[in-house]
Amino acid sequence: MIAARVWKFGDNINTDLILPGPYLYRSPEEQARAVFEANRPGWVDQVKKGDAIVAGFNFGMGSSRPAARSLKNCGVGFLVAETINGLFFRNSVNFGLLALECPGVAAAFEEGDKALLSLSEWTLKNPRNGLVLAVSPVAAELLAIMQGGGIYPLMEEKGLIAPRS
Amino acid sequence: MGMTMTEKILARAGGKKRVSPGEIAVVEVETAVLIDLSFLPEGWREVLKVYDPEKVVIVFDHLVPAASVQAASCHKTGREFARKFGISRLHDVGLDQGISHAVVAERGYALPGTVLVNSDSHTCAAGAFNCAARGVGAPDLLWAITTGTAWFRVGETIRYDFTGSFSPGVTAKDLFLAIAGTYGAHVNQNIEYGGPGLKALSIDARRTLATMGAEFSAEFTIFEADEILIEYVRARNEKPFEPVSPDLDASYKERRAIDLGAILPLVALPDAVVNQSVPVSAVAGTRIDQAFIGSCANGTLEDLEIAARVVKGKKVARGTRFIVTPSTQAIYRAALKAGHVETLLEAGALVTPATCGACVGGHMGVLGPGEVCITASTRNFKGRMGDPSAKIFMASPATVAASAIAGKIAAAEEVFA
Ligand code: SF4
Numbered sequence: 001m002i003a004a005r006v007w008k009f010g011d012n013i014n015t016d017l018i019l020p021g022p023y024l025y026r027s028p029e030e031q032a033r034a035v036f037e038a039n040r041p042g043w044v045d046q047v048k049k050g051d052a053i054v055a056g057f058n059f060g061m062g063s064s065r066p067a068a069r070s071l072k073n074c075g076v077g078f079l080v081a082e083t084i085n086g087l088f089f090r091n092s093v094n095f096g097l098l099a100l101e102c103p104g105v106a107a108a109f110e111e112g113d114k115a116l117l118s119l120s121e122w123t124l125k126n127p128r129n130g131l132v133l134a135v136s137p138v139a140a141e142l143l144a145i146m147q148g149g150g151i152y153p154l155m156e157e158k159g160l161i162a163p164r165s
Numbered sequence: 166m167g168m169t170m171t172e173k174i175l176a177r178a179g180g181k182k183r184v185s186p187g188e189i190a191v192v193e194v195e196t197a198v199l200i201d202l203s204f205l206p207e208g209w210r211e212v213l214k215v216y217d218p219e220k221v222v223i224v225f226d227h228l229v230p231a232a233s234v235q236a237a238s239c240h241k242t243g244r245e246f247a248r249k250f251g252i253s254r255l256h257d258v259g260l261d262q263g264i265s266h267a268v269v270a271e272r273g274y275a276l277p278g279t280v281l282v283n284s285d286s287h288t289c290a291a292g293a294f295n296c297a298a299r300g301v302g303a304p305d306l307l308w309a310i311t312t313g314t315a316w317f318r319v320g321e322t323i324r325y326d327f328t329g330s331f332s333p334g335v336t337a338k339d340l341f342l343a344i345a346g347t348y349g350a351h352v353n354q355n356i357e358y359g360g361p362g363l364k365a366l367s368i369d370a371r372r373t374l375a376t377m378g379a380e381f382s383a384e385f386t387i388f389e390a391d392e393i394l395i396e397y398v399r400a401r402n403e404k405p406f407e408p409v410s411p412d413l414d415a416s417y418k419e420r421r422a423i424d425l426g427a428i429l430p431l432v433a434l435p436d437a438v439v440n441q442s443v444p445v446s447a448v449a450g451t452r453i454d455q456a457f458i459g460s461c462a463n464g465t466l467e468d469l470e471i472a473a474r475v476v477k478g479k480k481v482a483r484g485t486r487f488i489v490t491p492s493t494q495a496i497y498r499a500a501l502k503a504g505h506v507e508t509l510l511e512a513g514a515l516v517t518p519a520t521c522g523a524c525v526g527g528h529m530g531v532l533g534p535g536e537v538c539i540t541a542s543t544r545n546f547k548g549r550m551g552d553p554s555a556k557i558f559m560a561s562p563a564t565v566a567a568s569a570i571a572g573k574i575a576a577a578e579e580v581f582a
Contacts, residue, residue: 012437016546021526025235028207038553058350061382062546064286064302066208083352085382086318087286087300094304139189151304152210160311162211
C-alpha cells in the first residue's frame, strides 16, 4: 500500500506545461524547477517527495520530451489519471515514474485528499469518502521497468549502453 | 473477426497470426529515426552495439543550423555516432537536411506495411505511407537501435471513411481541425483513414493529416495504401514492400463518415489543439503580431504554393511578421524554382532554412510576452512558441497567409472564389 497526498489537475495537461520548451536543453534539475510554471507557478515549491498527482483525461499529451522525468525529479511519487497519452506513458515506464490509468479518479479526489494505492489489488482508495476505484493493471514486464528505475539500468545490464561516466 | 491495418502490421512485425486490443505487441522495427534531440546529453548514452546500421536514419531538425552551444553539441554527438557505426543515412545540416518526418517522406524511408519509430511525437506522420509509425521518446529509441525491437500497447481503432473532395481553398489542416473539433482526443486509440475520398487527397495533404495524429493523442494513424501512395514510395526506395489493407470484417470501435466537400476553413483557439475549432469568421479581425507557416505538418511544397498564391502582389501588413519555414531543404529548392519563394519574399515574408524553429519556440520566430500569433504548425499550447502569455491561434496555411496580409485573422476566401 502506498499512501500519498493528492494534487489535483484537469484534463489535457500537456508536456509543454510540464517541461516548457525553453528548458529543453537545460539540466534535469533546472527542468524540474520549471514544472507547471505557466499554469501553476510556485507548485514546485509546494510539492513534497512522494506526493501524488490525480488528473483527468489525456494526461501528458504532446511532445516526446522527457516530461515524466521532470515529474519524478520534482518528487512526484505516482500519477493517476483518467487516461494517459501513450507516449507519455512510455516515457513514464522508461524514466521510472509510476503512471496509472483509473476511470473515475478525477471525480473521486479533491486537492489535499489522501490516496491509498495498492498494486497487488490494483485499487486506489480515498479514505475521506470511502471510495475504492479499480486501477487499470499495467503489464508485469512494464511495471517491473517502471518500478525498477526505468529502462537505462536494464540497457546497461544487457550491455547495450555504457554506464554513465 | 478480422484485423485493422495497425493490427495487421503489428502482427506481421511480431511474427504472429494476429494481435488484438489490450495486448502488448513486441515487434521488429524496420526503420529507427534519430533526431538532434535524441542526442541530448541526459537522454543519450554511449551505445555499445547497433542492431543494424542499415535500419537507422539520423536527421538534425530542431535547431538547425545550431542556435546554441547545446544544439551544436547534440549535432556533434550525432555525427560521431553515425561515423562510429557506419550509419550512411545521416541528414546533416545542408543539402539533404529537413524536419525528420518530412525527410522520411521525401526519401521514401517509411515502407508500407512495416514499423517505424522515431523519438519525436509526430512520427505518426509516416502513417501517410501505410506504415505503423510511432514516436517513442529518446529512451525507447535507444532500445530500438540496440535491440531492433519495440513494444506497443494494442489499442482499439477508429475508422474514418472519406468521400468527395475539398472546396477550393480548403486543405487538410481544415479537415484535421474539423475532426479535432467534433471528436476531440483519441487517447489509446488507433486511427485509420480511407474510403473513396482518399484519391482526392494528395500525398502532401495526407502527410499533414497523418502528422496531426499526435494531437489526437492517437497511438497509430494509418492511411490505406492506394496506387498514388505505392507509386510515390516506389519512386524513392528500391526496397520491396507489402502494404496492408484492413480485413473486410475488421473490428472497429467506431466508423465515421466524412464528406470532404462539407469541410470549411477553421481556426483553433489558443492553448490547446483539440475541441477548440471555430469558423474563421468567429475570430476574424483579431490583431496579430506574427503569422507562421512551417513545421512537419505544414511546410510542404503545397503549403508554400498556397501561401504564395494568397500573398501574390500584396504586402504583409505593417507591424506583422510573416515567417515561412519549408520542412526540408529540398522543398525550399523546389519552391525557389517554382517562384514561390520570390513571391513570398516580395510580399515581405521571411523564408527561413528548414528547421523546427518557431514551431517549438526554438529560434527564428519566438514570441514575446502578450503577443498574438496565428500559426500553421502542429501545436498552439500555452508557451509553445515562446512566452506563456502569448496567444497562439492555429489554422491552415491559406488562412495564415491571408491573416499576414491583413495584419489580423482573416479568411483567404476571395483568393479562391
Ligand atoms: S516541426 Fe514542430 S512538431 Fe514537427 S518535429 Fe519539429 S518541433 Fe515537433
